[in-house]
Amino acid sequence: MVLVYTSSPEGQLKKSAFEAVTFGHKTAQQLGTEVVALTIGNVNNAGVLGQYGAAKVLNVAGADSFDSGSHAAIIAQVANQIGANVVVMPDDSTGKSLLGRVAVRLDAGSVSSVKSVPDTGAGFVVQKNVFSGKAIAAYNISSDKKVLSIAGNTFPPEVVGADVAVEAASVDVPANRVRVKEVNTVKGTVPLPEAELVVSAGRGMKDPGNWGIIDELAEILGATTACSRPVADVGWRPHHEHVGQTGVAIRPNLYIAIGISGAIQHLAGVNQSKTIVVINKDPEAPFFKAADYGIVGDLFDVVPRLNEAIKKFKAAN
């Protein structure tokens, strides 16, 4: 059996949950078994996970706020109850604190941020980016039980079935030792790690008051805004927008970098983007080496022109 833990911030399943179940379904098919999805706490519309291949959806009530200790205990108990050999979870803020704990509890081998469906031809091999995207490692897991977290925006959700009923799982729910006091998230936009389209700007913007053209571009594209480290450090943009090695690492379908030179530390956080567009007035900017499409020009001329072109395109399509 394959068990998929789905995180559900504020009771809502996100794309990462559907990606994880899709990955679990593909893995289960290879192993000739089924996938069971697990939700913890009060979760809206969890039966929808059946559409992505979950044969069964289990819910554990009574652990609404996140504590990696109690959540890991719950996941391990459910894995043992259903006889799961593979446990899958998203590589998000919950997965990053859970993966190692669940692996220790189940005495399982674990790999984080997996980017390939397991190759079960000889052993159990999964791929993962290492050296900040500069190489790929193939890991073989030799233990009976395996625990994996999967990279975001890598396994597009696939609808393969219909909603299923949600069943209550009966486990001991340990008391939380981490007390969640506040959750402060931006409303109305897709969080950066989940965003498929990202518009990012840097020091070339010259002044925080100039961000109107960036916000406009993001709005007409339906993209999430990001920024480089220097502009987050000086407070022009909020800390949670900072992408790069020390900030958020992202892998969107489209990354538009505006007025960002492309230092190696910035590239480490964005080099997994599927398509990169760079707009910079300096033709020597290192970012052009990592770009798919480059525009050498003054961003204050280019971006408004791009905005008009996208509006025209959207109106025609």
Added chain:
Amino acid sequence: MKLLVCVSKTPDTTTKISFTDNDTALNTQGVQYIMNPYDEWYALVRALELKEAAGGTVTIINVGPADNDTVIRKGLAIGADDAIRIDTAGGSAYFVARQIAEQAKVGAYDMVFFGKETIDYNGSQIGAMVAEMLEMPFISYATKMDMNGNTATIARDIEGGQEIVEVDTPFALSAAKGLAEQRIPNMRGIMMAKRKPLNVVAPIEVSDKVSVASYTLPPAKQDCRYIDAENMDELVNLLHSEAKVI
């Protein structure tokens, strides 16, 4: 308070990566090694600040061979009191976590600090593993931490924002940008570091469950296609019909 900071030695961020032994090992020829930045800049420095504010000791722990002593001495020069090195060539995340947990149990620390990930294997697993082995609460990607007696208030990064949590000692955390500011060791620190205790201990036996089968380099990037700054219609068309992203 007794504070333990786990530090790793990693190739410098700008290292050109290649492999040897039939693509099963990193080619270490000419590689410059550093202390993993998240361990050094954020985890270690925040631990030192806590010690400076409320007293206590800061111990560095590292799992690796004698070559790692340079990185450990740097940590001592920045201000840690003493260090433990578990003398082994290393292994999987689980192997390393077991070695750390074994020593941490003996030391009975109030807090165990990790960087959010290492910049070589980007695993982000060891903190959670050690926390589980020590039965401690674990807070990942901490960006701010204030202590009040034995209770910490910690901000941690979550998708699209942050979460504020409270936790009592003992606990473990992984450190992200914001938790502290990098410190450069001064000459006095460097001199003192030479005399600080660095205890080398033997590893415990742990059988690995995960191993690297092979490494590959990502496919070479196609050359950038330049588009006339006057012609944004062309860019939009390419993003639609060629890249298929809009």
